[in-house]
Amino acid sequence: MKTNKKIQCFLLLVSAFFFYACKKEQNKGYFSKDFKFPTTQAIKAVVGGPLFQTRAAITDESTKPLTFRIVAIRNEDGSIAQNAMDYKVETYLWTSAYTKKEKTIEEIDAKRYKAIRPAIDIDSLNGRIIIYPQVTDSLRLPKGIYKIDIEVKNSAETRLFESAVTLDISYSLPYYYKFSGVDGIKDFKVKFTRLAEKGNKLTVKIYKPDGTPTNVDSYLGYQYGDGSIKDFRELGSGNPVSYTPFLDRLELEFSSFPAPYVEGGPIITDLFNNSSVKGAYFNFWFEWAIYKEGNWLMEIKLIY
Numbered sequence: 351m352k353t354n355k356k357i358q359c360f361l362l363l364v365s366a367f368f369f370y371a372c373k374k375e376q377n378k379g380y381f382s383k384d385f386k387f388p389t390t391q392a393i394k395a396v397v398g399g400p401l402f403q404t405r406a407a408i409t410d411e412s413t414k415p416l417t418f419r420i421v422a423i424r425n426e427d428g429s430i431a432q433n434a435m436d437y438k439v440e441t442y443l444w445t446s447a448y449t450k451k452e453k454t455i456e457e458i459d460a461k462r463y464k465a466i467r468p469a470i471d472i473d474s475l476n477g478r479i480i481i482y483p484q485v486t487d488s489l490r491l492p493k494g495i496y497k498i499d500i501e502v503k504n505s506a507e508t509r510l511f512e513s514a515v516t517l518d519i520s521y522s523l524p525y526y527y528k529f530s531g532v533d534g535i536k537d538f539k540v541k542f543t544r545l546a547e548k549g550n551k552l553t554v555k556i557y558k559p560d561g562t563p564t565n566v567d568s569y570l571g572y573q574y575g576d577g578s579i580k581d582f583r584e585l586g587s588g589n590p591v592s593y594t595p596f597l598d599r600l601e602l603e604f605s606s607f608p609a610p611y612v613e614g615g616p617i618i619t620d621l622f623n624n625s626s627v628k629g630a631y632f633n634f635w636f637e638w639a640i641y642k643e644g645n646w647l648m649e650i651k652l653i654y
Contacts, residue, residue, distance in 0.1 A: 378505060378506055379412075379413030379505030380411070381413070381507050381509065382409065385409055385509075387514045388404065388407070388408060392495060393517055396520055397481045397519055397522065398483070398522045399523075399526055399641050400483060400522075400615060401481075401483055402479075404479040404515060406473070406476035407476060407477030407502070415504065416475070416476075416477075417475070417502070417503045418472050418476070418477040418500055418502055419472065419474065420501075421499040421501050421510065423470055423496055423497075424497040428497075431496060434469065434491050434496060436490075437469035439466070439484040442465070443464075443465045445461055448461060451576055451577060451578075454588050455588035455605060467482060469481065469485045469490070470485075470498070481519075486641075493520045495516065495519075496516070497515075498514055499511065499512045499513065500515065525542045525638070525639065525646075526641070527542065527637070527638050528636060528638070529636055530618065530620075530636050531635055532632075532635075534633055535628075535634060535652055535653060536654055538636075538651060539650070539651045540638070540648065541648070541650075541651075542647070542648055543646065543647040544644050544646055545644070545645045546644050547643075548643065548645075550603055550605070550606070550607070551603050551604075552602045552603075552647075552648060553599055553645075553646070554582060554600040554601075554648045555599045555647070555648070556569065556649075558627065558652055559653055563599065564627050564652075565595070565598070565626070568623055568627065569581065570623070571584070572633075572635075574618075580620035581619065581621060582619065585604075586610045588605055589602075589610050590603055590604055591603050591605050610639065615639075616637045616638055617637065617638065617639065619635060619636060619637075620635035621635065627652075
């Protein structure tokens with residue numbers, strides 16, 4: 351009997367030790383050998399406009415949480431790009447989603463706060479590389495190839511991925527424009543001109559095919575499903591702060607630039623005129639944004 355009890359105690363000790371060892375190993379976590387970043391190819395990054403982001407890292411069931419940190423930013427020749435590493439900007443970080451239903455700056459500011467962040471940043475939770483819209487200084491971050499070394503850590507281990515992400519950086523135009531569609535006319539052309547480097551004004555002119563200016567205030571905006579009206583009276587982020595119509599133009603003032611977009615996206619302007627311009631209904635729509643401050647002129651020429 352005593353021998354059996356001794357054997358039972360021994361087996362219990364062995365089981366307890368085995369359970370503890372397994373639990374300890376389980377707590378240590380797992381870092382997959384197939385963990386990787388989305389591509390080894392250079393990713394084209396057009397900066398100085400909308401928010402730029404890469405795809406998240408492919409973790410292959412590695413134990414979470416994972417933390418990501420940029421260790422070094424290198425030039426194409428492998429040398430340290432110290433100016434790029436030191437470059438920081440003031441930008442907005444968001445605490446909740448922007449829904450496009452916000453009507454005032456106060457409503458938007460309740461969902462975001464200002465922060466100083468590296469020009470080339472990383473999401474510490476998923477490994478996305480982020481470049482903010484405020485990154486516009488081509489002297490501190492010249493266009494070209496940049497290789498980013500990234501440290502990734504979880505409960506199992508810490509790994510350094512050299513040249514984990516390669517960016518081919520170039521700069522956008524100081525504005526964005528994209529044709530969307532027409533109805534009742536053949537086409538239209540849009541031209542942006544920066545009249546002054548300092549300022550916060552936009553003058554809008556819309557011309558007939560022969561160059562005759564029209565009354566911009568006579569164009570109305572379609573109301574979309576989110577409740578927004580897509581004309582120059584509603585441009586997001588509480589803009590415009592002033593709206594002054596004249597017979598041959600429209601003058602707007604903005605609270606700040608970039609405008610009129612929020613969270614890196616342009617705005618849609620979708621205008622129609624019933625009959626005062628060409629004697630019949632027509633409609634045209636487009637996406638646009640202005641990235642750099644100044645006084646600007648937007649000229650729209652109708653083709654019909």
